[in-house]
Amino acid sequence: MNVKSTYVMLCCMLPFWVKSQPMEEYNTKVREVIVICKTHFDIGYTHRVNDVVNYYQTEMIDRAFKVMDASGDLPKEQQFAWTLPGWVLSKTMEDWKGQTPERRQKLDNKLKSGQIVPHALPFTMISDFCGLEEMARGLNFSSALCRKYNLPLSYSGKMTDEPSHTGALATVLAHAGVKFLHIGCNWPSGFVKTPGLFWWEGPDGSRVLTLYSASYGTNCAVCPKGWQGPNDPMMGVNLMPAKDWPYAVWPAILVTGDNSGPPTAERIKELFQEIKEKMPDVNVHMGTMDDFYEALMKDNPQLPVVKSAMPDTWIHGIMSDPGGVRLSREVHPLISSAEVLNTQLGVWGVPVASMSKDIATAYEKMALYGEHTWGGSKSVKAYGEAFEKLPADEYKDLEASWEDKTGYIRDASDIVQGITQSNLYSLATNVTCKKNSFVVYNPLPWKRSGVVEIDGRKIYVKNIPSSGYQVIPVKSMDKGGHEQSGNSIENDYYKITFDPAKGCIVSLFDKKTGREWVDKKADLGFGQYLNERFTFEQALDYTLAYQQGRAGDWPHPGIHKPGMISEKEVPYRAASPKDGNLKISGDSYVQMAELLMPSDKSRHLPASILRISLYKDQPYMDMEVVIQGKEKDNWPEADWLCLPFRIDRPEFNVYRQLGVMNPATDILPGANHHLYTAEHGLTITGTDGAGIAVCPLDHPLISLGVPGCWKCSDDYVPEQPVVYLNLYNNQWNTNFRYWYPGTWSSRVRIWTVEKGTTPEERSRLFMTSALEARNPLQAILVKEKRGNLPAVQSGLEVSRPGVTVTAFGADPDGNTGTLLRVWEQAGVSGKLMITLPKGMNTSVAVPVNLRGEKKGEPIPVKSGKFELELGAYAPASFILE
Structure with missing residues (x-):
């Protein structure tokens, strides 16, 4: 099924409950309408993954150029601008094999001029399933593009399709400097009953302005009974504000269907003409979600606050792939510990290669596994005996699309397991021990005891140092398994x-x-x-x-x-x-x-x-x-x-x-x-x-x-x-x-x-x-060795359990120094003392947000320690200089 025919099919999935307003009815409170154009992005649903990416890099972006060029004779405020997710745009902008110099130059020009607009998020994610650091690192694609082209970071984001999201997303966005989020629910999915526009408060108390729509955008088609599909993919879409919208600024967020591309220049012109006729005194112009936030906040609106949870109604889908989900659950805690130990080994004088590129690739693969589409759009409508009689070729491509999806987390697992084993091997070959022993590494930043498995035997070990290790002699032990x-x-x-x-x-x-x-x-x-x-x-x-x-x-x-x-x-x-x-x-x-x-x-x-x-x-x-x-x-x-x-x-x-x-x-x-x-x-x-x-x-x-x-x-x-x-x-x-x-x-x-x-x-x-x-203890056998590392050593340490280290390595946002991020997860607020690993020469810890922007005054580091105030469920990030 090609993208166009897929979009025609999906147009009939727009919400019937939204009504176009008669000519004589409009909202007299609205002074300004900001038009924001976007296409809903699916990975591997309308097409296989590689085909979709290539489509965006070629035909899709070329069509967008034509719309931009065709709107060049319109007033500047009506000239077409197209908003894209960060990961999607980064793939479109990269120098891939087959890219032409002309398209490359045009991409640069359109991004610099503001006709191509990255929003902060990488794509739509099943946020209920994603890890905290994974969500934070997903913001790097947009911020890296903005920094490359000397553009301000976008402080707005959009999720489309997925009806509901974890409250942790609000915390992640707020601590990344993202101020506005639009959630566009898929039709026919049931929608969450929210106030519409509200402050969404995360578990830590931080807030992000959120607009929730029961459709992809804020304006959508009316699909009449018996509707079979439009000749015009934007049929019924309008820019009119909702009748009961109580604010002076209306965001007309127009979203075309799955991977269908931008609307035509002619249709955009018609939409502007229509609203000008109905609301001649209103300022209507193209813009961005950032523009909407700035315009709205000028009036200091009084908005409701939403604190309650909204568990995802699509969440059942993750357990259609139990093998992939298990890998994901293993990788989420393991990648942080792998980064921490790799950095600490370097601090301790062990020669190890930088793993920052591998870590970045693994996070990208993890985010892609958390993206909301998990397979192709083809249906298999035969059941029971009829299904058993279907030839394998009938669903070969469908099964392959599922494997594409699980392949992301397999790749991430291979990368992270490889780093982990390399780290442990480097540790084992550089510690001091007098006889056959094993080294136990603790991936958490507080001292703990627990069970490890050595050579098929499970044993209990005590008091393994915070983010550190201990050499333990191998004793004669019962092999187990006695019936x-x-x-x-x-x-x-x-x-x-x-x-x-x-x-x-x-x-x-x-x-x-x-x-x-x-x-x-x-x-x-x-x-x-x-x-x-x-x-x-x-x-x-x-x-x-x-x-x-x-x-x-x-x-x-x-x-x-x-x-x-x-x-x-x-x-x-x-x-x-x-x-x-x-x-x-x-x-x-x-x-x-x-x-x-x-x-x-x-x-x-x-x-x-x-x-x-x-x-x-x-x-x-x-x-x-x-x-x-x-x-x-x-x-x-x-x-x-x-x-x-x-x-x-x-x-x-x-x-x-x-x-x-x-x-x-x-x-x-x-x-x-x-x-x-x-x-x-x-x-x-x-x-x-x-x-x-x-x-x-x-x-x-x-x-x-x-x-x-x-x-x-x-x-x-x-x-x-x-x-x-x-x-x-x-x-x-x-x-x-x-x-x-x-x-x-x-x-x-x-x-x-x-x-x-x-x-x-x-x-x-x-x-x-x-x-x-x-986060189980990690162990590796080591033969008699006299290395340079002591038999017991602590690493990063926090003064209370329940605060985890989610990042400790090269800063993906490009700051010079080592990024350290801690995250409170036990619901306890108060002072936190952080002790750095021995040998780390650091004088100050510079506070930054989740996108590497500096915030607050540097904190002095004395004798390898510094203290901060850390709220319940909040992150704190620092560049160690």
Whole structure:
């Protein structure tokens, strides 16, 4: 499908609920209309990735030049200007093979003249899924272009399609100097009920002006009933302000469809003529989103503040690719630690190559994996036996587009794993030790103890220095794996009992408190694997409940499942395996149980394994579920790990990228109440404050109370203390994978929340434990060696746990010196002391924002230390000189 025909198809997805205004009706409060033109950018949806990039570099930008040139005879305020995302424009501007000198020169001229406008963001991202530093580094593409051409940094950004975003995005943008964000919701997606224009407050209290529209732009087509597609792709678009717009300045943000390019010069001229006829006294001109912010702020408008969460209603899509998501979850914490150790090795005198270019490439690949399109636009509408009969060539290109997407995070993982192993090897070959030993490196900036795996053996190590290492002699150790009898395992904290026939845990007994944490009356067992297979009617009912506008006339075929067999023939089914085999093994340090559950093809159940590990003297349990040999199938389904707890009157707290969300009180109407990311995990506590903490290591998508796929409501509040960890789903037939065959696994760590713990203590303790779970100690064997490094050494150190180092290396924004960025994640405000690694000769720490702009006075560094005031959930960045 070519771009033009794709756009014609997507035009009918514009919101029906927006009405063009009759000639005699207009907003008399508006004095100025700023026209902002943009095209919605998808990567790999309308075309394969490389084809889309090349299209922007050639035909797309050449068409834009023609519109700019054709509008040259118009008054200057009407001459066409085109706004583009930072990454997209950087690819268009780069010197690629095949670029012509004429186009190269014209690109330079149009960017310098302001007819090509970069906004601050790289592209639309699934921000609910992205890491903090990843979002921050995504801003580098636009800022690098602006700096190259001596242009001021754009302080506006736009997200199109994705209906809702994490509150952490507001914090990232505010601390990057981005002042205005436009969110243009995709039709037919349900939209979040916001005030329209508001201050969006991030978890740290910082704010960004935000305009939320229920369509790509602020003005859009009216699609009549029975509409089949326009000859004019801008049919129905107008520049008129909304009737109820209460401000003097209106941003007429005109967005053409997916990768469709700019509107014609003739159409733009018609639009200006139309609004001039209707509103002759209003100043109408081309401009930028920055212009809108400046004009609006002159009147010092009184705007509402939005603090509540708006979990993404597209977030289910990430778990169509469980293998890629697991890699992403591994890479996010690992890339920061890799950069930190590489920089510290240089400070300690170890000759290491600079990894800044590799780090930048890895962040780019990570951001591309977080971009909102995850595959091609082709539908596969055959189900059941009809699907099985389809030839492989029927969907070969579609599968290849999915692999393009997962390829980003595979590449990022390869880069980061390579840096990590190179760092550890350099460390191991430069430390001093007298006999065979292993070196343990701590990627977090506070002293900690924990479990490491050495030569297939898991052992506990104590007091590894902050961002530092320790050489530990190899002792004669039990190899582990001794089979044991019985149906339970235990340590000093828990006793866990299994029922192989049911395929689940029947008791999680807390020895310290005497509490039983498993709800034995629950319909589903604790640790049980659940597979749901949905019906055509369920998909259609969801679509009608979710979709905005005239859903009953045209339910979107990419959301509901046209061609599926009715529930009258194939009813909804929820199935779990049974009659498993229990194996228990262990040694003096670790006890492990494996529940091996057979496949059941008659019920579409793959084989699965549930692994539980308990460690000596460790107050947590590690759980891993393995899905084995899942078959290729596009039937809508969802896989879950079920965790029903026994807690009366439960209170849920979900720890997102920043901040804590109570799903009973904190979610805006129109956002996702049934399924959301728990970046770090969640706690469920009772009235006495006691409860359970759950930290998903590999897959962050959870539902509470009931499984959340194909469910939509604005008033759902979880009541039952059951966690459903999503292991896979293929909910939609657009944007995401339709099947994921093969084998994968998902790990979870669970521990107890003590009675009487205050919310502040709970947050601090939870985040410290979760960060340690997600940032495991790293270890490497080393033979006898007399190197130049001592056997124990500290690196970067912060004065309180819960503050992480997300950057420590060359500044991607070009400042001379070393960029150091810390980020508070435990919800604690106050003074923070930072201790630099020994050997780092630094006199001052210069505060900068997330785009490298200097802010505030330099802070003296004395004896390798400096102090700052750091707010809860806020970042702080410095150039160390």
